[in-house]
Amino acid sequence: xxxxILAIVEQREGKLNRVxxxxxxxxxxxxxxxxxTLEAAGVGSGVTSFANEIAAKKVAKVYAIxxxxxEPYTPDAFAAALxxxxxSKQPRLVLMPHTYQVRDFVPKLATAMDRTAIxxxxxxxxxxxxxxxxxxxxxxxxxxxxxxxCDAPWFVTFQNGAFRGDKVExxxxxxxxxxxNIEIADGVVRNxxxxxxxxxxxxxxxxxxxxIVSVGRGIKEQKNIELAKQLAEALGGxxxxxxxxxxxxxxxxxxxIGSSGxxxxxxxYLALGISGAIQHIVGMKGARTIIAINKxxxxxxxxxxxxxxxxxxxxxxxPLIEEVKKAKAGG
Amino acid sequence: MKILVxxxxxxxxxxPLKLNESGTWIREDVSYEVNEPDAFALEEALRQxxxxxxxxxxxxxxPARAQQVLREALxxxxxxxxxxxxxxxxxxxxxxxxxxxAAAIKDEKFDLxxxxxxxxxxxxxQTGVVLAELxxxxxxxxxxxxxxxxxxxxxxxxxEAGYFQFVDMPLPAVLTIQSGINKxxxxxxxxxxxxxxxxxxxxxxxxxxxxxxxxxxxxxxxxIPQKTKNTEFLEGSSAEVAKxxxxxxxxxxxxx
Numbered sequence: 001x002x003x004x005i006l007a008i009v010e011q012r013e014g015k016l017n018r019v020x021x022x023x024x025x026x027x028x029x030x031x032x033x034x035x036x037t038l039e040a041a042g043v044g045s046g047v048t049s050f051a052n053e054i055a056a057k058k059v060a061k062v063y064a065i066x067x068x069x070x071e072p073y074t075p076d077a078f079a080a081a082l083x084x085x086x087x088s089k090q091p092r093l094v095l096m097p098h099t100y101q102v103r104d105f106v107p108k109l110a111t112a113m114d115r116t117a118i119x120x121x122x123x124x125x126x127x128x129x130x131x132x133x134x135x136x137x138x139x140x141x142x143x144x145x146x147x148x149x150c151d152a153p154w155f156v157t158f159q160n161g162a163f164r165g166d167k168v169e170x171x172x173x174x175x176x177x178x179x180x181n182i183e184i185a186d187g188v189v190r191n192x193x194x195x196x197x198x199x200x201x202x203x204x205x206x207x208x209x210x211x212i213v214s215v216g217r218g219i220k221e222q223k224n225i226e227l228a229k230q231l232a233e234a235l236g237g238x239x240x241x242x243x244x245x246x247x248x249x250x251x252x253x254x255x256x257i258g259s260s261g262x263x264x265x266x267x268x269y270l271a272l273g274i275s276g277a278i279q280h281i282v283g284m285k286g287a288r289t290i291i292a293i294n295k296x297x298x299x300x301x302x303x304x305x306x307x308x309x310x311x312x313x314x315x316x317x318x319p320l321i322e323e324v325k326k327a328k329a330g331g
Numbered sequence: 332m333k334i335l336v337x338x339x340x341x342x343x344x345x346x347p348l349k350l351n352e353s354g355t356w357i358r359e360d361v362s363y364e365v366n367e368p369d370a371f372a373l374e375e376a377l378r379q380x381x382x383x384x385x386x387x388x389x390x391x392x393x394p395a396r397a398q399q400v401l402r403e404a405l406x407x408x409x410x411x412x413x414x415x416x417x418x419x420x421x422x423x424x425x426x427x428x429x430x431x432x433a434a435a436i437k438d439e440k441f442d443l444x445x446x447x448x449x450x451x452x453x454x455x456x457q458t459g460v461v462l463a464e465l466x467x468x469x470x471x472x473x474x475x476x477x478x479x480x481x482x483x484x485x486x487x488x489x490x491e492a493g494y495f496q497f498v499d500m501p502l503p504a505v506l507t508i509q510s511g512i513n514k515x516x517x518x519x520x521x522x523x524x525x526x527x528x529x530x531x532x533x534x535x536x537x538x539x540x541x542x543x544x545x546x547x548x549x550x551x552x553x554x555i556p557q558k559t560k561n562t563e564f565l566e567g568s569s570a571e572v573a574k575x576x577x578x579x580x581x582x583x584x585x586x587x
Contacts, residue, residue, distance in 0.1 A: 075460075075470065100490050104472045107425070107460035116426050116547035119455055132551055138452050141348055142357070143556040150547040190469040192499040193488075199495050211586055235586065247511025253493065260473075260489055260509075268584050275344070278454060289584045291576065296345060303556060307579055308564045309572055319573035327577050327587045 003036040006091035006153075008082070009054060010099055011042055012073075012196075016050045019097040021165030024057055026124075026158050027095050028169055033126060036092060039063065041085065043078055045071035051177045058169040062177045069184040075105040076189045081182040083112050086153055093131075098157040100259075110155045117155035118146050120278070122162045135159075139277045140300035160263070160282045202254050204238060210267045211237025214257055214284070215245055218273015218294060218313060222250040227317050228272055234324040237268070242280045258283040272313045276301030293317070332385035332479075334376040335439070337432060337446040337458065338369040338404060340397040344451065354552055356422075365400045368447025372508040374515050375477065376445050377408045383479055386410045388439070392420035392431055398531070405526035406518035412529065417536035425457035427543040432458075433465045434542035435534045441503060443484075448473050448507040456507070463505035470505040471498050475512050 007027035009020035024040060031038040040054045041063040051064045065085055069077050082105075086094060096102045098120045110117040121133040125145060132145040133156055148154045206212060213232040219225055225239075232239045239255060246256040257264055258280040265286035272293050274280060277300070284290070285304055292305035293313045302308045309316060342348060346361040376387045389404040391397045392415035401412035415431055423431065444466075446459035456472070463470035475495065476487035483501040489509050490496060518526075565575045581587040 079464075100473055103456050104460070107457040108464045108470070111426065111429075111461045111464040116424065117457065118548055119457060127551070135454075136556070137454065137553065138342065138348055138357070139344070139454070140556070142350075142553055144550045144554075145552045147549050147551050148547065149545060149549045190501055191471065194497040194499075196490060196494050196496045198493050202493070235580075243511065256493075259491065260493075262492060268580070268586050291579075298345075298347060302562060303558060304560055305562050306560065307576070308562050309576070310564065311569070311572065315569040316572055319570050320576055323573045323577040324580070324587065327581060 003034070004060075004089070004091040005031055005034070005036050005038050005093040005095060006086070006089065007038065007040045007059075007095045009040060009042045009050065010097060010101060011044055011047055011050045016053055017097070017099065018165060019099060019160055020054075021168045022160070022163040023095050023097045023158060024054070024059070025163040025165060025168045028058060029163070030093065030095070030124065030131075034131070039091070041065055043070055043081060045069075048177070048179070052174075055175040055177050056171060057175075058171040059175045062175050064177060064179045065182055066179055067182045067184050069189055070182075072193045073101060074189050074191045074193060075108050076191065077184055078105045079109040079112055080184050080188050082109050084182055085180060086113065090153065092152040092154065094153050094155045096155070096157045098159050102157050106155055106157060113153065115150060115153060115155060116148070117157060118148070119157045120159050121156055122159050136278055139275070140281065140303065141298065159278075160259070161285055199253065203252070204254055206238055206240055206255070206257065206262045206264050209238035209264065211235050211270075212240050212257075212264060212266045212268070212284075212287075213237050213270045213272065214240040214242065214274060215251075215272050216242040216274030216280070217244050218275075219245065220273075222248070224314070225250055227314070231270070231317055231321050231324070234321050234328070235268075235270075237270075240264070242274050242277070271301055271305070272317065274301055275299045276303065332379055332383045332443060333439075333441045334379060334385065334387050335436060335441045335444045336369070336373045336376045336387060336389045336404070336409070337444065337462070338373065338389055338391045338400050339366040339447070339450050340364070340391065340393055340400045341366045341450055341452040350553060350555075354554060355550055356553060363396060363399070365403060366447055366450045366452075368449060368451075368508060368510050370447075370515055371510050371512050372445040372447045373404050373407065373409065374513050375508055376443075377516070378513060379443070379477065380408070385442075388413065388441070390432060390435065391415070392423070392428055394418045394421065401531060402526055403518060405529045405531070406522040407516055408522060410529065412531045413534060414531060415534045415536070415539065419536050422546070423543065424546045424548055425453070425455045426461050426547060429458050429461035429465055430542045430544075431539045432462055434539040443503060444468075444505045446505070446507050448509050459505050459507040466505070468503050468505050469500050470507075471500060472507040473509045474506045475509050477506065
């Protein structure tokens with residue numbers, strides 16, 4: 001069997017999770033690098049519509065892995081189905097996006113197959129014949145190149161934004177689609193999931209904001225958020241926050257930016273007292289311009305900032321508000 | 332309810348990290364603290380015990396310094412602790428750590444096992460899920476709420492972009508707990524005193540050696556990330572910096 005890469009895409013109710021395009025881009029890049037064949041697969045029940053979308057891209061083949069027991073998603077069903085499929089196809093590399101759903105089942109799947117997953121990777125390198133996968137460690141302060149020390153299949157999950165979904169190559173012709181019906185025995189699925197729902201009434205859609213002023217733990221106390229609010233107002237922007245601020249109830253959940261909250265790509269993202277933990281960065285690294293103010297010169301946020309101020313936000317923000325107001329008044 | 336909480340000691344959030352000589356790990360001369368998601372997992376376990384009575388046991392795998400995490404947990408109200416004590420545990424990957432835990436608890440009968448959703452050092456988010464598979468238990472991840480039901484538990488899973496999902500599960504089960512699920516308590520002085528008398532079982536590497544194997548993945552190189560951005564640092568007094576920022580906002584960012 002030819003060496004292959006299997007990119008597993010994610011869908012919900014027949015619609016492709018956009019991050020799946022990034023996984024395909026990664027697969028195409030790795031296929032070009034290694035000379036291995038890229039194939040794609042989706043998992044669910046009655047979900048051939050997404051298969052057509054993927055087949056339009058440059059992949060050798062698309063598999064629709066089907067079973068009524070795969071809807072709704074449960075880790076038991078997904079791990080069982082994919083274990084069967086991967087055992088029969090024997091790809092060398094299995095790629096997935098590092099979504100909450102993938103995190104929920106891929107360590108189980110890998111363990112069931114006596115393998116391991118290198119998760120939340122931001123890229124890859126080739127070291128001679130060996131493939132190394134790069135991941136952030138210590139909340140982004142350091143990076144690690146990690147290799148597999150076991151046989152294939154090798155499981156890799158990629159971080160949101162590690163590859164460009166819009167750079168996925170189209171195929172010259174539609175790839176063949178094969179439906180694979182999987183048998184999942186009764187009693188395998190133990191969880192009973194209910195309907196997915198949204199909790200916070202979305203009072204503000206941060207994804208539409210052009211300017212965002214965001215606060216992190218460096219704001220120290222709830223009453224200090226007023227300062228950030230004044231800056232946001234002076235700039236004509238929206239107020240947002242990293243997770244700990246929302247967990248403490250200092251700002252409502254719909255102001256949260258990060259993997260659990262909103263992902264934004266505004267014209268300007270002003271980060272006040274935000275260290276730059278990975279779970280936050282994935283929600284805002286697409287911003288056109290990032291300005292960070294933090295008193296810790298080692299804060300990972302400075303890795304992605306366009307303009308950086310190492311200093312005390314309480315000293316800097318008040319004169320900044322005044323200067324912004326002056327500039328807006330025509331000064 | 333008998334609950335096991337898996338906890339990890341990690342370098343403090345603002346600890347300055349230095350690479351070791353071989354460039355494969357950090358120099359260990361930093362300050363350590365409990366992995367924050369694990370602190371939330373412990374808090375949740377303590378609250379479940381307060382509601383439904385039972386026992387909370389904490390476990391960690393690491394050098395002698397990791398005992399601190401267990402002591403703090405006992406001071407907060409955990410009933411007993413298990414310390415897989417050896418420097419070698421620091422180098423084990425998630426799969427092996429889970430195997431070591433499974434071996435250490437093989438004679439126990441827990442209803443629930445909690446882990447934090449991921450660690451602040453590796454950020455793998457795998458140990459809990461691997462452990463569930465090794466034990467043959469159902470699991471759920473990134474949990475924000477746990478309620479007891481007749482058939483087991485009902486948990487609230489956090490999904491991306493503000494979505495949630497309730498899931499009914501049988502017991503025993505493994506749950507990985509999301510930060511912010513609750514508010515962390517402080518250990519009281521009485522708690523700290525009582526902790527000294529609570530059982531702390533030490534487990535050696537030799538006792539679990541047969542359960543673990545070679546790591547299936549290897550950190551070839553650890554390094555300071557290469558900057559892809561050209562960051563311009565603005566310096567000066569606060570007044571000067573404010574003016575510089577406005578100049579950038581006007582001329583470069585075009586928002587003024």
